[in-house]
Amino acid sequence: MSAPNRLSAAEAIARLGSGALTAEALARACLERAQEREGVKAWIWLDPEQALTQARAADRAGRPGLLAGLPIGVKDIIDTLDMPTGHGSPIYRGNRPFADAAAVALLRIAGATIMGKTVTTEFANRFPGATVNPHNPAHTPGGSSSGSAASVADFQVPAALGTQTGGSVIRPASFCGVIGYKASFGEFSRSGIKLQCHNLDTLGILCRSLDDLPPLRAALVAGPPQQIDRTVSAPRIGICRTPAWERAEPATQALIDENAARLAAAGARVREVNFAAPFANILEHHRRIFNFEAARNYAYEYAEHNALVSQVLRDTVLTPGRELPLAAYVEAIETAEAFRRHIDDIFGEVDVLLTPSAAGEAPLGLGSTGDPSFNSIWTLAWTPCLTMPAGNGPKGLPLGIQLVGPRFGDEALFDAAAWVETRLAA
């Protein structure tokens, strides 16, 4: 048996449930790994005793719930009652929320151990934290859910929560070589999560196996888990290069084309899907909504702690957001709604879209967390999306492929992803 910290969440849950593994032993193995690999700098708050206390309590109670004591990392823009929540900003150093975020409470209700808080960029925006890519510390792990992706990739915790306003779940997951999943907009509660953009912010999950997703998702929607159906027939796949295609590196473009060919060979009906002409500049509408809403949702920080807000956040988001005319924002909101209807129509003809997870491998350096263009489109579309590892790029770092499903088709997306995973592994 592999070390407990290397088990996927689903494997760990099975062993916790059968008694083959205790929550304490699992938490201990994760903590040891985290300590040994401190250099990844994935955690902004990790108190071993706090994690072990929760794990022991789970063991004493017989490891109840869907998650049976499973340790989970929580991005540090998500409120926790018992751990500081710093939002990646010096403004909130030492901030102690009065309550858990709904998502954290739902995980606890399902029996999870909240292991600690993972590094986020400043306010889930651009300015990076200290985390490095566990595959090569000279490279960014991506962001904004940097610590969540890196800790899961590095076997420090089996699963973690992230959030996505642009590309903050899918991109770091792809850069770190793990599974990243952003739910359909509206399904996971955001109560107690630092709000950036009310029309965009979406909670997501980072983990290492597709089978991890159903129980974690079930906990977060307080519903019954729906296991992945591995008997589904070959999906109709749309290759969606998106208006950002030119930004994809050659290895990424080749990855999409090669995988599309392999899936077609395995029996999937594959066709090209393009957005209608009015949506050629859909990224501009995402940018407008992002800047306009963030400039207002960070009003307190902007007004009262301006000097502690990073210059990159002020210059690229808050100031342009203040300057954007209301009419331009409203136009973007209405275009986004039309875009969602357009995507609904596309899903009349395909079951799942295959598209890049990111422009390429994790870029060199820690100064930027990378380009979110291949993600912002789907955040705006409110569709569920999932990235899974698909080999390495020229620098030996992970590449991912992204699958996108129709709004509220999250379970079918998991089924299609399992089909794809099996065929690509063959």
Place this chain on the structure above:
Amino acid sequence: MLNAEPHRLPATDVARLIEGGELSAEAVVRSCLERIREREPVVRAWTHLAAAAALEAALACDKGATHGVLRGVPFCVKDIFDTSDMPSGYGSPIYTGCRPSFDASAVALPRAAGAILLGKTVTTEFANRHPGPTSNPHNPSYTPGGSSSGSAASVADFMVPLALGTQTGGSVIRPAAYCGVVGFKPSFGLFPPAGMHVNTESLDTVGAMARSVDDIALFRAALMAIPYERPVMPERPPRLALCRTPHWDEAQPEGRAVLEAAAARLGAAGARIVDKELPADCADISELQRRHSAYEAPRNHAPELYRHAALLSDDLLGNGRIAAGRKLSLDDFRTDWRRAERARAAAQEWAGGFDAILTLPAPGQAPKGLASTGNAIFNGLWTMLHMPCLTLPAGAGPDGLPVGIQLVARRHDDRRLIDIGLWVERELGAWR
């Protein structure tokens, strides 16, 4: 030259007089505080009054430390908003002692525009049903409505010219109507929601209360961080759709009478008024609103359910939205969401045929007693449709309490709705 006590002045006058050096912020704040001291034992609108801090802010304002469109204007916020310097209790004993680390955006933006926060006002439990102690300032035996109870009562009672509320069902428009003030719920998402304790994410809307449409326009500019432009009196009387809604049989006689009289009066003033029913795709919109807020309740309230379920009221838990929400599945939620999108698209097209919809803000005058904040049946549909709503006092009920009318416009036509509100306000005149 001042004819009124400062606490009775509208916000636009306060801002103008302070800017012109004819009035001090200190005098305004002192006048409001004096009014609160005098009337609070009966009205009970406040959960926290920051008298000393407000006076300090006023003195700083008078020394020229603050600028902006709301310079020196006092305001209050419903205790569902986070405040960095005041407790936030959300109307629940669970949050006794809660001190947030930041200001909600709807608090920070008026402050950045020069407004002075006097304190926090009573909300029902988590902006839901279970009432607080606030009474109706027109008659303390009657509810002020809710959930923004203290905000509506404090503005109506001349304690403060501007107040913030929130609406998930009818929590801005209904209390504003019951208390006889102007209430405005913008199009969904236009006022920033950061720092508002979540009730139902797909419905929660920050709203504003004042005693005039002009004041709403001023407050709105600050709340959206957009340049202030005075509202413009429409050159031509508007085309109004008189919409009795599918719930007309739940309206009280005085509600119906005031609406019909307002329609007649506005018609006589030149408005083109046509009777309109909601489009067929909106037939079950009120039911969708109830189901949506029920579905989200056990999820959004997971933190309270996990640790403090015994401190939740039966109005929310056993006999309320949490129990109702537990009976709804994710599939129900998804189906409802799709139906709501269809309804919104249909309503948007339908409402394009006129300038605004004229309808009821509440069944009638405020109900007697403080145990219930009244019926939101005339509000939930518009909240779910994400359309901007404006209520104005328009008449009196059998017990002398105010009765309002409500104007609703196409989503994102907020600016025009306010202009039309200006015309309607002028034509209807004082409500008593």
